[in-house]
Amino acid sequence: METSKSTKVVLYAYGILAIIFLYLPLVSIGFASVSKARYLSFPIRAYATKWYGKALDSSTVADLLVTSLSIAGIVTVVSMVVGFFGALAFSRYQWRYRGLFQKFILLPIFFPQTVLGLALLMWFNALGIIPSWKTAVVAHLVWISPIATLVIAIRAYSFDPALEEAARDMGASTFVILKEITLPLLMPGIISAGLFAFLLSWGNFPLSLFTTGADSTLPEWLYAKMVSGYSPLVPTLGMLSVAASVIVLLTAILVPQLIGYLRALDQRQKGHLRSD
Numbered sequence: 001m002e003t004s005k006s007t008k009v010v011l012y013a014y015g016i017l018a019i020i021f022l023y024l025p026l027v028s029i030g031f032a033s034v035s036k037a038r039y040l041s042f043p044i045r046a047y048a049t050k051w052y053g054k055a056l057d058s059s060t061v062a063d064l065l066v067t068s069l070s071i072a073g074i075v076t077v078v079s080m081v082v083g084f085f086g087a088l089a090f091s092r093y094q095w096r097y098r099g100l101f102q103k104f105i106l107l108p109i110f111f112p113q114t115v116l117g118l119a120l121l122m123w124f125n126a127l128g129i130i131p132s133w134k135t136a137v138v139a140h141l142v143w144i145s146p147i148a149t150l151v152i153a154i155r156a157y158s159f160d161p162a163l164e165e166a167a168r169d170m171g172a173s174t175f176v177i178l179k180e181i182t183l184p185l186l187m188p189g190i191i192s193a194g195l196f197a198f199l200l201s202w203g204n205f206p207l208s209l210f211t212t213g214a215d216s217t218l219p220e221w222l223y224a225k226m227v228s229g230y231s232p233l234v235p236t237l238g239m240l241s242v243a244a245s246v247i248v249l250l251t252a253i254l255v256p257q258l259i260g261y262l263r264a265l266d267q268r269q270k271g272h273l274r275s276d
Helices: 005-033 050-057 059-091 098-110 113-127 133-156 162-169 174-202 206-211 218-228 233-275
Strands: none
Touching (some): 005 233, 059 133, 059 174, 059 218, 059 233, 098 133, 113 133, 133 174, 133 206, 162 174, 206 218, 218 233
């Protein structure tokens, strides 16, 4: 059934309006970050880029970025590992409490982050653990690891287990099957889970607010500046944070394509050498 011209126009208009609705706030932040005035006002009378220079030269901003990147990096790696084995546990194997395990591992997703952060803070205090960025890593993992597991499980459910069984019939060991078949087939899901984990941890505010203690992440600093005293560094750091997220996404998209292109080129060259 072909779509009529009027329907296409409506769909295109709806898509454009949805994009404007989603990204217009970012545009306004971009304008605010290049305003010469100290306080936010529209229309902007004079433009300046000095706030970007101050943000890059600030030691406070550097500490915030190091803390946020450290938390997000560790959470990304651990979530990918935990998600990989967790997804295999309830999507590739049959065992007695498989359904119960699946429900429990996905349960933290449905908890409000503020309640979860408060509960973890009380638990750390009961254990005598002083909150810091390291406890924030644990808090982020409690909420983000189930999401990574779910993302990888979607991929794990989609490939045929007969591929692993055929390799096992050919004498391949469990490690070889994991390395040569399972990992390559699940790699798109693992990369997607890693992206989700990094971006969710990088921009997480509720869990960080309760569990970082004396340390501070970038979202916490932005919130504190907005409620205690506005500074043009707030929209500037907001735009830098968005730019960093875009770079991470583009890298995740382009690097696998580049690797695939290089592999195809290498196979083509090997094919030419064999033919010669």
